[in-house]
Amino acid sequence: MAITGLNLPIDIPWERVCVARDMVDPGRGVADETPPLWQSSVALFRYVPPDEYQVYPGRRILYYKLTCSITNYQPRDQQVLGAIDLYGLGTGTLTDEDVKRRLEQSLPCTAAVVQVSVSASEGERAPQGQPYFLDVQPRQRLLYEQVTETQERASRSLETLQVRKDAASSNSVEVLDVDQGGGLQIGVGPVSVGGQRAGEWGTKSLGRQDSTLVTTTDGSREARETLAFTTQLSQMYTLLQAYHLGTNRVVFYVTPRPHTIEPPTGLSGPRALDGIQDFFLVVSQAREDRLPCLTVRLDTGHLAVQPVYDFDRSQPPQTLTVEALAPAPIEGDPSATGTGNVVQGGFRSFYGCFFKSVVQQGSLTAPSGYVIEGTEDLESLATGRSGVTNTSTVDLSLDQRQVNIVATATGFACHRNTAGDAANHAAVGPLDFVGVDAVPEHKHVEPGHVRRTVRVSFRSELPTRKVEDLYLLVLTTRQLRCCDTVTSLDPKITDLVPVDDVAAGLTRVDQVPSGTGRSIGLPGSTADSTAADARPTAAPTSATSPLGLPGRQPVRANVMHPGAGRPAASQWGLVAMNAMQRWLAEETQRLSMRLRDPVAAPARDREVILRAVLGTVLADPRRRSALSQGAGSLGLSRRELSRLGDALGRPSEALTRLDVLAAPDAVLEAATGRKAPAILRLRLSAAGLPIVRRGTRPPRG
Secondary structure: OHHHHOOOOEEOOOEEEEEOHHHOOOOOOOHHHOOOOOOOEEEEEEEOOOHHHOOOOOEEEEEEEEEEEEOOEOOOOHHHHHHEOHHHHOOOOOOHHHHHHHHOOOEOEEEEEEEEEEEOOOOOOOHHHOOEEEEEEOOEEOOOEEEOOOOEEEOOOEEEEEEEOOOOOEEEEEEEEEEEEEEEEEEOOOOEEEEEEEEEEEEEEOOOOOOOOOOOOOHHHHHHHHEEEEEEEEOOOOEEEEEOOOOOEEEEEEEOOOOOOOOOOOOOOOOOEOEEEEEEEEEEEEOOOOOOEEEEEEEEEEEEEEEEEEEOOOOOOEEEEEEEEEOOOOOOOOOOEEEEEEEEOOEEEEEEEEEEEEEEEEEEEOOOOEEEEEEEEEEEEEEOOOOOOOEEEEEEOOOOOEEEEEEEEEEEEEEEOHHHHHHHHHHHHHHHHHOOOOOOOEEEEEOEEEEEEEEEEEEEOOEEEEEEEEEEEEEEEEEEEEOOOEEEEEEEEEEEEEOOOOOOOOOOOOOOOOOOOOOEEOOOOOOOOOOOOOOOOOOOOOOOOOOOOOOOOOOOOOOOOOOOOOOOHHHOOHHHHHHHHHHHHHHHHHHHHHOOOOOOOOOOHHHHHHHHHHHHHHOOHHHHHHHHOEHHHHOOOHHHHHHHHHHHOOOHHHOEHHHHHHOOHHHHHHHHOOOHHHHHHHHHHHOOOOEOOOOOOOOOO
16 A cells, blocks of 8 residues: 555646747638748746645645747748738849748847746735746756767757656756767788777766666656656757746756867858757745746847948049149230239339139049049149149039049239339439349249149949858847736847957958948948048938948948958858857847847847848849939938938938938938838838839738
């Protein structure tokens, strides 16, 4: 009877209490209503042990199993998906399939942070009265991996979780299946054949301390005395660390395992997290309390690759020279302007002084499809009398298609006039008859000479050349609150951070030669130019463009060199790749801790989608040409164009559709008075994408 009373361990009969609602298929057979494949999901299961297992006086023990599906992330924005008319794209370089492929891109997961908090459902409660986590599994998962020169073998990481008779502590056992390879030995004369195979099979205890598992003839009784419940958790093979056990909030930090060997062909990229992650939680609460509320938050970091486009600078530079020669005016020249007689020393001057200016102009127009990026002075010469005009100016047209040089040279001379002759004879008197002339006929004869030579550099009107891929860390978050009512926050993007090249161990060029800087990167870049004083300068703005497009003003910055900067992914070495992977994980953890209120954080999915779509547009010559059209072609009024030009520091007549794409949302809203949905449609129209008219059929797909 005593042995019969020791019940066998039983599987925990889990009951699902809440699940992410956006991942539940309504079951109506409509494809558009099916939840996306590449989206994380969260489900929470609960079990309340019977009273005979509640061994803590005044306390109730609860079991929870949290199941998180960690997958790629597919940005989604209903306003974008509902605004683009895929029917109207037609055929050509950019088809509806190209845009749909960009809209349906999924980003691999590189790290995850799971936060679980438990609180009393009765409302406000003192900290010591709150329920808390008594135990969690897994607490830590280390990397067990056997490596050879040609291959790697790892555990399949199937964990069996066991709850002891005290109902509040647990241990788990991991099944090992490590194949270390084998070998074959063949001898020649005398002949000998042999083979071997190495590996590790069996189980490994992952409890509070390792112990040797001994099987006895009374093993079933030992299990009955030790264990109360058992369950199995299927884990993906990765690294994990738990924090804050014993409080009412626990955090699980999950990262992919690092690369341990480097294939001869190079590494293709950081490892990704993908699969189901199970967490077992033991909650202790006051026995008289109602079942507690649990809040689960899943933050995931994803690696996005965005193209960086630069302007085409293959057009060779040209020189423009303008020269103006102004000889000194001769006496009686009707085209000369003079000052007449000048009083000097109390006497009327003997001379009248005259000026004669010559103006020469020259212009150079950029080739078709190009604009003038900047000018460089090769020669600037100005000679002549000081105090008169001998200058030259270089002006760039508003559309940056033409540069003009205006050179002005002025000749100067003073001639003895009639009144001066009479005064001269009266002054010199007797000397006059011997031919001595005390006052020369001419004085201060100085011609003017101005010459200006500039080298004019060109770039394509639009960014047409892809120079590299820029890597972004994308942070997503979702939340599930299980209480009397279930609230579910759909996943969304909350942060975009460029991957730090230095932290990732990649090459950075600190000194960039002129004209080689990255001019347009879809995810935020800077322009580098040597345009000096020739290019119009835009007023700085504190807001940033949602597409990451740069302002049109020249900016000097240390940026990645397109030619010698980031290596291709297949060329990354093991050290650099692991450094990048570690940086991605640490930055995901930092961004997750910085995000205090995921509900209030604005979603940035639209920004990622628009960047992807814009990259497709830039690759299509037919639609790319639309970006060079005037902003007035979008139906903006003169008043709106004037306000937008003032905000961007550019003349309204020179604004293009690209300026509308590059303008921040706040600037467009202030200039046009339009709100977010209308601004979105304005951007899509500026990119040359057809938009769905209100009341017409929805887009396909």
